[in-house]
Amino acid sequence: MDRIDALNAFVAVADEGGFNKAADKLELSNQLVSKYVSQLEEHLKVRLFNRTTRRVHLTQEGEQCYQFARQILESLADMKSQLGEMQSEAQGLLRISAPVTFATRHLAPLIGEFKKEHPAVGIDLQLNDRKVDVVEEGFDVALRIGKLKSSSLIARRLAPIRLVVCASPEYLQRHGVPQVPEDLKPEHYLRYSYLESSSGDSRLMTALKRNRLMSAATSISCNNGEILMQAAIAGEGYALQPTFIVGEAIKAGKLNVILPEFAPETLGIYAVYPHRNLLATKLRVFIDFISSYFGDPPYWDAFD
Structure with a gap:
């Protein structure tokens, strides 16, 4: 046989x-x-x-x-x-899974520049905030944010992900600038549905978890960081968000960082892909390209 x-x-x-x-x-x-x-x-x-x-x-x-x-x-x-028996140029369809907001804010220019260097590689980009099964769902690579648990997949760190608490200048003028996490008002918490579970047990996170429980019926909760950022800019309250979402608004003065000395532990964004002794050329060149694209510190942290 x-x-x-x-x-x-x-x-x-x-x-x-x-x-x-x-x-x-x-x-x-x-x-x-x-x-x-x-x-x-x-x-x-x-x-x-x-x-x-x-x-x-x-x-x-x-x-x-x-x-x-x-x-x-x-x-x-x-x-x-x-070994040269096929074309040396990277080619074929590359299937990528990525978080919705990160992709809409930061992947479009990256994909465009990658395609200029590797025109024979097709891109199938699927946006989803759930944790996809890379192997079962047929993806070549998935981008994931947070702390990764051990698995049979290979993970390559692409950039740090900072989390900051921020509010609009108008909100802070009306309600004052919190000096410690306990000063945060539960009813003004603009909560991202899944963030706290992967962000450690710092004093700030303890206060936010308490505020989540105290304000379930009065605050705003959403599974999309863009919407929470816009609510914070409008003065609706304060939000804990990654700087890849709120960095531009902070730089423009639409949001102010509060309680910076209590910032939670920095996370990371990773490229996750199945373990193979020989990576497909299309995947290898993409991993190499994206690994150096964002910078360290990444460009979205340029507001400091």
Whole structure:
């Protein structure tokens, strides 16, 4: 059995949902594709597909095998590329997952500059604030903010993420400038829904968690930092936000940083991708590009 041909046949059947379509894609006979898959099942001693009259479906073992097979075939393709058997230029579709607000504020120019250097790489950028499953959902790389838990994925730190409490000059003029976290008014807390859980247990965070509980019915809560920033600029209250969102407003004098000496622990933004001995060229050049793009300190912290 040619194991590479068998893996190619197996992945094609899984991707196309049937043996006939896989055979057309691979330009092979239906019988040969079926033979390759049967040989692979015999070699692995597991059933990879449940077959019906209309379509085939991966078994649980088949799902696991599919992930390994994709990585093996991609690594082989990358090896050929690096050895000069394919074009040396990075090419193919790069699937990226990124947080919504960070992407809308900072990824558009980055993607544009990356495409100028690597025009043969296509970009499929999906914005979502939930934690995506990079492997299961077919992403090449995901950008994540916070403290990363240990996993089988590789994480590369791209830039620090500072958190600051800020309010408009008008708000501070009306209500005074807090000197300690306990001075913060619970009913004026503009709360981002998920931020506190990953920001440590400092004195400031303890006060904000208390304010969240005390003001659930009177303050503003939202899962979008842009909206909370605009509410703070309008004088509705104070917000704890990353500087990649509020940095420009602070620099323009629309917001003032308060309680800087109590700032929570700095987080980070990371590029997270599956562990592979040989990265696809398109992913390797993207990781190298984005790693040096934002700077350290990043450009959005230029208001200090």
